Amino acid sequence: MKDKKRDQPTGCQFIDVPFEFRHTCWFCGEPYYESYSFMAIPNYEQQKLPIMVPCCQECFSFCKSIKASGLDLLRDKVKEKLHRKYEKHLQIGANWTKEELEDCEFEGKALEGFRESAWKMFEIAKERVNYTGWPLTIDGLPMVGISSSFHIEFNGITYTGLSQAVEQLAKAYNIPQAYLEDVVEVVGRDRLSYAIRFAKTTYGYSSAEREASIGSLKALLAEERALSQPEITQVKGVDAELSDIQELILYRTMISPIAIRWCLKQGIVTLAQLAEQEEAFFEYFMKDSELVAFTYFNGMQVYLEKREQDTLWAENEDPNRGLFAKLASE
Numbered sequence: 001m002k003d004k005k006r007d008q009p010t011g012c013q014f015i016d017v018p019f020e021f022r023h024t025c026w027f028c029g030e031p032y033y034e035s036y037s038f039m040a041i042p043n044y045e046q047q048k049l050p051i052m053v054p055c056c057q058e059c060f061s062f063c064k065s066i067k068a069s070g071l072d073l074l075r076d077k078v079k080e081k082l083h084r085k086y087e088k089h090l091q092i093g094a095n096w097t098k099e100e101l102e103d104c105e106f107e108g109k110a111l112e113g114f115r116e117s118a119w120k121m122f123e124i125a126k127e128r129v130n131y132t133g134w135p136l137t138i139d140g141l142p143m144v145g146i147s148s149s150f151h152i153e154f155n156g157i158t159y160t161g162l163s164q165a166v167e168q169l170a171k172a173y174n175i176p177q178a179y180l181e182d183v184v185e186v187v188g189r190d191r192l193s194y195a196i197r198f199a200k201t202t203y204g205y206s207s208a209e210r211e212a213s214i215g216s217l218k219a220l221l222a223e224e225r226a227l228s229q230p231e232i233t234q235v236k237g238v239d240a241e242l243s244d245i246q247e248l249i250l251y252r253t254m255i256s257p258i259a260i261r262w263c264l265k266q267g268i269v270t271l272a273q274l275a276e277q278e279e280a281f282f283e284y285f286m287k288d289s290e291l292v293a294f295t296y297f298n299g300m301q302v303y304l305e306k307r308e309q310d311t312l313w314a315e316n317e318d319p320n321r322g323l324f325a326k327l328a329s330e
């Protein structure tokens, strides 16, 4: 570190460069060309000396046209310029997969050339925009306030923020930007691919058509939310006294009043409802023993199946029909 400082001009500070990155652009990972001398504009943090940041030739020229109040903002703006400049390259990944590109038959020299180099161009551009640099320190002290919390990733590509992502993705997927913005606002930033799929498949881009699509999207999401909430089957149970419940034997299976009581209390009268509550059933009766729980459950299955299949028996002969009737009328 000391040696490096000696041949550096005074009146500026250099960010620390780990050995393995000593020939690397901090912004995009390409080979080093020159250090950009950064001064914050506006200078909120009262930065005194310019900070020297290693750049490749391209990022260096980007930097010269950017005003930023912090290094993280400078980085984001450089990335945005890279995105814009290599927009077509980055779109290759949106429109093709590597395999599709290999399999397709382009005819003519120019197109064959495209096929051969397209995926490579895409990967290089992707690596550059995704490159995160190394942690920023000066003389070993971390620089504060370097944030990438707004960054957003979609389909393996990092964007500096939601609005930049939407702008680029609208172009890549050929969707009017304002429409995609509206859709993303409804579905949320975590579901970009859903938003893109929706926007792409809702054709018609007149404002009336868009409004109708947004309306149906809202309805769709509301429905989805309702479905994702566990259905509350508020069947009122009946709290019966154990002594009021008759033990019975069906097909050589003993059906325990204790199990019947539990089921009545949960409002379980069908096999389907029993299946829904299977976990709760076992959790409750495992306290006794696994065998008890299993025997009780098996008994209830036999009992409820009999009641479902033989409704005459259920209505007229089941010794507990009064309790089940009570449950049905609740």
Ligand SMILES: [Zn+2]
Pocket: 025, 026, 027, 028, 029, 030, 055, 056, 057, 058, 059, 060
């Ligand atoms: Zn660079």
